[in-house]
Amino acid sequence: MATDNFVESLRQKHASLEDRIHSELARPYxxxxxxxxxxxxxxRLKEKIDEHTRH
Incomplete structure (x- = not known):
């Protein structure tokens, strides 16, 4: 259960970074x-997610 919460937290951080990257790239400069x-x-987060979901 704790691992599920940890992985979900990592996934949320990963998604947040994706949004921030898109926002930054949308800026003219x-x-x-x-x-x-x-x-x-x-x-790095993706690798950590994969590491924890393989078990």
């Missing part, structure tokens, strides 16, 4: 470095 950092963090 978006911050490419910020987008890159958010994409890296999103990938």
């Amino acid at each position: 978006h911050d490419s470095a910020l987008v890159q950092r958010m994409k890296f963090e999103k990938l």
